[in-house]
Amino acid sequence: MTAAIFLVTGLALMAGASGRRDVGVTLFGIALFAAIFWFNHHLTAPLRLTF
Amino acid sequence: MSPLVRFGNALGAGGLALVLAFAFAMQFLLNELPCPLCQLQRVAIVLCGFGFVLNLRLGPQPAHYGLVLIAALFGLAVSGRQVLLHVVPGSGSYGSAVFGIHLYSWGVLLFLAVIAGVAVLMMLSGSGRFDHIRSDVQAAGQFTGFARLMSTLLILMTLANAVSAFAQCGPIECADDPAGYWVAKFLPSFMR
Numbered sequence: 001m002t003a004a005i006f007l008v009t010g011l012a013l014m015a016g017a018s019g020r021r022d023v024g025v026t027l028f029g030i031a032l033f034a035a036i037f038w039f040n041h042h043l044t045a046p047l048r049l050t051f
Numbered sequence: 052m053s054p055l056v057r058f059g060n061a062l063g064a065g066g067l068a069l070v071l072a073f074a075f076a077m078q079f080l081l082n083e084l085p086c087p088l089c090q091l092q093r094v095a096i097v098l099c100g101f102g103f104v105l106n107l108r109l110g111p112q113p114a115h116y117g118l119v120l121i122a123a124l125f126g127l128a129v130s131g132r133q134v135l136l137h138v139v140p141g142s143g144s145y146g147s148a149v150f151g152i153h154l155y156s157w158g159v160l161l162f163l164a165v166i167a168g169v170a171v172l173m174m175l176s177g178s179g180r181f182d183h184i185r186s187d188v189q190a191a192g193q194f195t196g197f198a199r200l201m202s203t204l205l206i207l208m209t210l211a212n213a214v215s216a217f218a219q220c221g222p223i224e225c226a227d228d229p230a231g232y233w234v235a236k237f238l239p240s241f242m243r
Binding site (some may be wrong): 001002003004005006007009010012013014016017018019021024025028031032035036038039042043 | 087088090091093094095097098100101104105108109118121122125128129132194202203205206209210212213214216217220222223224225
């Protein structure tokens with residue numbers, strides 16, 4: 001999962017560096033959303049927290 | 052884009068790539084594998100760099116600085132969480148300390164520095180220079196030398212982290228306290 005997030009972020013960077021802002025920002029959004037999801041998973045899963 | 056703003060953004064992208072390189076050095080030279088939260092801090096560092104790269108390629112814009120700030124806040128949340136895990140005396144720590152401070156505490160300082168740096172760069176960019184159409188064309192012509200080198204370095208470090216994370220964690224989830232590389236179990240015994 002983390003490797004996939006890095007890969008999507010790398011693609012976002014390459015899109016940004018080649019001037020494709022729309023593609024880059026979309027990939028950035030996907031990577032950030034996935035990273036927040038994964039962070040939330042690491043926060044809640046070990047403690048079995050529910051909200 | 053003024054030379055100072057371009058240099059500041061290139062320094063931001065290059066500085067973040069350098070931090071990732073330092074983390075790699077600790078991972079491979081000291082054999083300190085990054086924990087899941089450490090990996091997420093690396094992700095946040097790369098995400099911060101995205102806004103700097105956009106500024107270098109397309110010219111400085113408030114939206115690009117906004118992306119850096121969002122990523123820095125995410126990094127602050129992750130590194131802050133890890134500091135809170137270990138801040139109580141007797142709760143242990145993760146990894147070696149550098150100049151007496153662990154990497155996750157350096158992470159908090161780094162993301163605060165990024166936020167402060169973006170504030171300064173936004174002031175230097177000035178409202179008069181946030182002309183998108185003109186700055187797009189100008190910046191595309193100026194995306195050479197130091198700026199391009201730093202952006203390329205950040206991209207390479209990101210892709211190297213993708214490979215490293217896959218080698219360590221495999222396709223699903225990292226161990227909370229990683230002891231070795233996931234990929235090692237597929238290697239012949241003499242290569243492990």
